[in-house]
Amino acid sequence: MAARQAFAQPLSASRQFSPSVLQRLISSLAVLEQREGKLNAGSLSAVTAAQKLGGSVHCFVAGANAKPVAEEVAKVGGVEKVVSVENAAYEKGLPENYAPLLVENIQKGGYTHVIAGHTAFGKNLMPRVAALLDSQQVSDITAVENENTFVRPIYAGNAIATVESSDPIKILTIRGTAFPAAAAEGGSAAIEEGADPKAESSVEWVSEELTKSDRPDLASASKVVSGGRGLKSKKEFDRIMLPLADSLGAAVGASRAAVDSGYADNSLQVGQTGKVVAPQLYMAVGISGAIQHLAGMKDSKVIAAINKDPDAPIFQVADVGLVGDLFDKVPELTEKVKSS
Ligand SMILES: Cc1cc2nc3c(=O)[nH]c(=O)nc-3n(C[C@H](O)[C@H](O)[C@H](O)COP(=O)(O)OP(=O)(O)OC[C@H]3O[C@@H](n4cnc5c(N)ncnc54)[C@H](O)[C@@H]3O)c2cc1C
Known part of the structure; x- marks a missing residue:
């Protein structure tokens, strides 16, 4: 089902130009994620989405050690410029000070589109950026139809809305699985120091506890094994699911x-x-397949299920x-995979 949800405002002036002139008017800023001076390669999906709009593609990075990240991003194919701000205050991507930082750089660069991943970082930051720019954010897009029109799933993926925005600056978050990460090589972008408004923040980063795992990252793994309530306890979840994941080289969900x-x-x-x-x-x-679960995995290439309930x-x-009973079937499968 497709729904067209047009905001009741006149079409933007850019609609009146020919496609080649329009391409020159479009200028996108992809906001990239980093941690401790290392680029989150998954965030290069934002570059791919920016490329689909046409026009120039710039990238933005900020943090305590932004320089090496900017150098890495400068090599990404199709990127014209990397705007980088080196300041430890932005390391954790706190929206309270990162949003004014980004807004300052958006205004300085005159961007028409600002794109981030629909990740914890993007979901935390972009609504605040949109509010500061008095723009209506378009979230979790899965396709770009043109510079004003975007496709996004609604109702847990049960309907697809085509949304048209007439805001002069489009604030977008993108679904990473819908846009492959841009090629990490092939570019030679200029690196420019961004503006740093050094906005006061009402919050302070205190500490974090990160789960450490040698298994592949869930969001980008090529194989995922997920367990549900059918596992009955944490002890059984670990006993059954972890050896299965290790035998397949899969992430656990x-x-x-x-x-x-x-x-x-x-x-x-x-x-x-x-x-x-x-x-x-x-x-x-041991997962029943509720629509809210399907919303997160139904685009997987091959879906396999083990459940004792045939319905x-x-x-x-x-x-x-x-x-079948997962407590019999999964250990048997794990042994078969290991010995194959
Ligand atoms: C607003 C909202 C958001 C939500 N977001 C999410 C979300 O992001 N992700 C999510 O997963 N859910 C989400 N839910 C919850 C969702 O509706 C379901 O409640 C949940 O997915 C059920 O998890 P489950 O399949 O593990 O458990 P159940 O539905 O209880 O299913 C357990 C399954 O295990 C099978 N089973 C039991 N024992 C065995 C055995 N020995 N061998 C083999 N099979 C066995 C059963 O037959 C059953 O099918 C959300 C709900 C709401 C309202």
Whole structure:
């Protein structure tokens, strides 16, 4: 189903120009994520989305050690300029001071489109940027139709809305699985020092506790094995799911019921209110297939499901299904994978 949700305002002036003139008028800023001087390669999806708009593509990075990140980004194919701000105050991407920083640089650069990932960083930052610019953010887009028109899933992915924005500066967050990361090589962009308004922040970063894992990152893994409430306890979740993940070289995911019951960390939640993944293989173990879970994994290339209930809704989206008790079937499968 497609819905067209046009904001009741006149079309922007850019509509009146020919396509080649328009391309020159479009200028996008992709806001990239970094941690401790290392680029989050997944955020290069924002560059791909910017390239789809046409026009010039600039990137923005900020943090304690932004210079090496800017140098890495300068090599990304199709990027004209990298705007970089080196200041430890922006290291954690706190929206309270990062938003005024970004707004200052957006205004200085005269950008028509500002794009970030629909990640914790982007979801935290971009609404504040949009509010400061009095712009209506368009969130979680999966396609660019033209410079004003974007496609986004609504109702947990059960409907697709085509949204037209007439704001002079479009503030967009993009679904990473819908835009492959731009090629890390092939470019030679100029690096420019951005403006730093050194805005006061009402909040202070105190500490963080990060889950450390040698397994692939859930958001970008090519294989994901997810466990649900059917695992019954954290002990059983770890006993059954972790060897399966290791045998396949897969990331571990979980349903919200499994997370809420304490079987898995909430950074592993897949779904409408968790991460959206689209790996080559997604294996759902003891997961019923509620629409909110499907919203986070139904674009996976191959979906396999193990469930003791033959009528479980997960089998309606699964390419491969195994009806049986997961406590028998999964250890058997793990052994077979290991020995193959
Ligand atoms: C606003 C909102 C947002 C939400 N966001 C999310 C989200 O992001 N992600 C998410 O996952 N959910 C989300 N939910 C919750 C969602 O509606 C479901 O409640 C949840 O996905 C159910 O998780 P589950 O499949 O693990 O549990 P259940 O629905 O309880 O399913 C457990 C499954 O395990 C099977 N099973 C049990 N024992 C065995 C066994 N021994 N062997 C094999 N199979 C077995 C059962 O047959 C059953 O199908 C959201 C809900 C709301 C209202």
